[in-house]
Amino acid sequence: MSDKITHECGVALVRLKKPLSYFQEKYGSPLWGFTKLFLLMEKQHNRGQDGAGVACVKLDVPAGEPYMFRERCVKANPLDKIFKTLLAGYNAKVDAGTIHPEFAETVKKHFDFGGELFVGHLRYGTSGGYNMSSCHPYFRRSSWPTRNLALCGNFNMTNTAELNETLIALGQHPIFATDTQALLEKIGFYLDEEHEDLYRSLRSTGMKGVEMSRKISEDLDIARVITRSAQKWDGGYTLCGLIGNGDAFVARDPSGIRPCWHFENDEVVAFASERAPLMTVFDAAVEEVKEVAPGHVVVVKRNGTVKSSAFTAPLPRASCSFERIYFSRGNDLDIYKDRKALGGKLADQVLKAVNNEWGNTVFSFIPNTAEVAYYGLMHALRERRRDEVKKSIMIAAREGKLDEATLDDLILRNWPRGEKVVSKDIKLRTFIGQESMRNQLASHVYDITYGSVKAGEDNLVCVDDSIVRGTTLRKSILRILARLNPKKIVIVSTAPQIRYPDCYGIDMSELGKFIAFEAAISLLKERGQTNVIEEVYQLCREEVARGGLVNHVRKIYASFTDEELSARITEIVRPKNIEWKGNVEVIFQKIENLHAAVPEHTGDWYFTGKYPTPGGYRVVNQAFLNFYEKGDGRSY
Structure with missing residues (x-):
């Protein structure tokens, strides 16, 4: 295109289905998943060069230790800067003897991105400027893992003002910023509702402590959260979300305006805005990479199960010709x-x-x-x-x-x-x-x-x-x-x-x-x-x-x-x-x-x-x- 226009965004999500030790033993690196995230983003750098962000969730982390991390950059070559910075920190700890790569548990304990669940975002600044506050992923924090949310996407909503009004009607005080913030708060509200319903139900049975938290994590219905959140969404979108308990979701608009693809084998579940990067990064045949169905949300539970379900009424297909x-x-x-x-x-x-x-x-x-x-x-x-x-x-x-x-x-x-x-x-x-x-x-x-x-x-x-x-x-x-x-x-x-x-x-x-x-x-x-x-x-x-x-x-x-x-x-x-x-x-x-x-x-x-x-x-x-x-x- 001879006229430069800013456009689109790119997303990538990687969920490992094996422990880090498996990848160390098979591929010689406990950072196999982290590397795959970088490659998926690098293969989609055409979709955004104004900013980049990544997030990670670690599974089975002992109470009292952090389990959810984020890194963002809006400087020149943001993707390179993020991964070079993170890897420099990792290598410094290896050199100091804090991390021993052959022992995956040391990677998981001492490296922020030594986890099993990753999401990445490449951004063009179509709105909200180019500062850090407008760079994905967005975070919504809580001391309950099932109420923590990291959200990013390739999307624009046409009715952000209306979405903010619905938040006000729910009793919230939203900050009128971007459509991403509005979606974060809307999904977060219904995530809280889902958590609270489960909490009250389980407490009434006398269940307490760690067992209750485990059961809430198992029963958390992310598809229902997205279904309730999406009732007034109008736009084109592919949304990726990580929940602090290790659940993840990818949702696509009902017209299929924005693209999204999915690959799964016995080692990994991965999503990207484009098909070819998934084929290249995972050496996958074309028939192994599937399109995420419009109007569907694919939920990857903490236990590794993957399920796709409709979350909104279907609309005629209108995938972007551009x-x-x-x-x-x-x-x-x-x-x-x-x-x-x-x-x-x-x-x-x-x-x-x-x-x-x-x-x-x-x-x-x-x-x-x-x-x-x-x-x-x-x-x-x-x-x-x-x-x-x-x-x-x-x-x-x-x-x-x-x-x-x-x-x-x-x-x-x-x-x-x-x-x-x-x-x-x-x-x-x-x-x-x-x-x-x-x-x-x-x-x-x-x-x-x-x-x-x-x-x-x-x-x-x-x-x-x-x-x-x-x-x-x-x-x-x-x-x-x-x-x-x-x-x-x-x-x-x-x-x-x-x-x-x-x-x-x-x-x-x-x-x-x-x-x-x-x-x-x-x-x-x-x-x-x-x-x-x-x-x-x-x-x-x-x-x-x-x-x-x-x-x-x-x-x-x-x-x-x-x-x-x-x-x-x-x-x-x-x-x-x-x-x-x-x-x-x-x-x-x-x-x-x-x-x-x-x-x-x-x-x-x-x-x-x-x-x-x-x-x-x-x-x-x-x-x-x-x-x-x-x-x-x-x-x-």
């Missing part, structure tokens, strides 16, 4: 196929844009996540050209005109030509505060391969996976591509036009920043249809006031074809004040081709405005109010 287009790593076999298909579906539009000039067109991509789609486009183009060549050869053979020169002309000169035209040279450092200076720096983030395009003769086609704001195209990419002096530059987005905000985990909620929205507003004003803007404003106000489920922002786009909007987007992003006089065209994936390429991920609200939950409609209408009233910030 996971396939951009966010998830492309080494998952299905994601790789989907991205190739997305590129292949663009072949017709691309050929039309370059007037079928096979011999005078160079194909490339804008690094790095668009690379797989580029391979898909090239595969489709080569198939097309192969069929054309085959037909021409057969005709020439029938007419007796087939010779070596003809074959060279057909096969070699006009074969689709791919080049590495654009390279990402440096990471932009934002320590310079002056905006104009930052823009000058941004123009040097990308560089080009000089001589890869025949000046004045070749068209240059560059594949991008999505175009959100168009800022990088305007200020950087098109300017540097123009240095090659191509006849025409075609920017090809594997995603359709992004017209509507997201509220389920991606920081794309300000309508005024979308290039497609900017284009539509520009056309409305140019054509004297400003009354449409005013009408939509009034409709959105009424819809927000009554909590309705109609997306009135769709009226902004209703007057225009996709091609008209793309043409205006092209005008907006075309660089100003440069000597190059060639043509520019911006092409977007058609929505029907998106559905054909990614049939299992139908969450397309970014492009269609059809949201899977009521909160989405509230957000899109509020986003327009914010735009019209010149308000800043997110719309939820």
